[in-house]
Amino acid sequence: MEESIMIVEGICVVIAVYCALRAVFEKNTLLKFPFLNVMNFAVTGAIVLLLPYPITIGVAIAYFVGSTLESNAIASTISTLEAI
Amino acid sequence: MDLILILAVLLSLIGGIATVSVRSPFDKLICLGILTSGGVLFMVEKGYLDVAICIALLMPIGTLFILLLLGKKQEVPK
Numbered sequence: 001m002e003e004s005i006m007i008v009e010g011i012c013v014v015i016a017v018y019c020a021l022r023a024v025f026e027k028n029t030l031l032k033f034p035f036l037n038v039m040n041f042a043v044t045g046a047i048v049l050l051l052p053y054p055i056t057i058g059v060a061i062a063y064f065v066g067s068t069l070e071s072n073a074i075a076s077t078i079s080t081l082e083a084i
Numbered sequence: 085m086d087l088i089l090i091l092a093v094l095l096s097l098i099g100g101i102a103t104v105s106v107r108s109p110f111d112k113l114i115c116l117g118i119l120t121s122g123g124v125l126f127m128v129e130k131g132y133l134d135v136a137i138c139i140a141l142l143m144p145i146g147t148l149f150i151l152l153l154l155g156k157k158q159e160v161p162k
Contacts, residue, residue, distance in 0.1 A: 006087075013091045020095055020118050024102040032114050043091070043121050047128055050088045055133045063124060063140040067117065070144040074113055077151045 009049050016042035033075050040067040088129050096122030109154055113147060 016039050023035035040063075048060045099119030106112055120143050127136040 009087050013087050016091055017094050017098075020098045023118065024098060024106075024115060029108065029110050029114075032111070036114055036117060039118065040121065043095075043125065046088060046091055047125070051128065053133065056128075059128060059133050059136045059140065062137040063121075066140040066143050067121065070117055070147045071114075073144060073148055073151060074110060074117075077155060078110055081155060 005049065009046060012042045012046040012049060015039075016046060029078065030075070033071055036071050037068070040064070040071070043067075088125060092122050092125035092129060094122075095119070095125065098122075113150065117143075117147070 019035045019039040019042065023032045023039060026032045026035060044060050044064050044067075047063065048056060095118055099115050099117075099122055102115040103112055103119055106115055120139075124136050124140055124143075127133075127139065
């Protein structure tokens with residue numbers, strides 16, 4: 001049981017680091033957002049899986065809402081500026 | 085407990101170095117999001133979960149203010 005949880009945590013950490021690197025080295029600005037979203041999902045999964053306290057689910061929900069709102073705000077501003 | 089610290093260090097380093105070196109302002113905001121996720125992970129790792137909730141909810145507000153300023157600054161020359 002303990003081994004399988006460690007494997008899942010490791011997969012989340014690897015996905016987060018890989019997507020952060022892809023988001024940094026991507027040339028097109030609009031193509032950065034899928035990688036940023038995947039990185040946020042992986043960080044949320046790592047927060048939930050790595051800590052045993054019950055308030056952790058509150059942190060995960062708050063981080064999920066906040067990061068999604070942030071990336072959607074940047075994306076909608078870019079599309080509005082390009083439409084003008 | 086150890087993996088989350090490794091993840092926080094890597095995300096903070098990647099986001100910080102990229103924020104300094106990238107030129108475009110929107111790319112800087114995206115890299116700043118990566119840096120903030122690393123900072124939230126540091127607080128979660130130390131056990132300050134209420135502080136982490138507060139920061140995760142206040143992070144998009146700062147980004148929204150920077151975006152408003154960017155939109156005004158880019159609309160004026162046109």
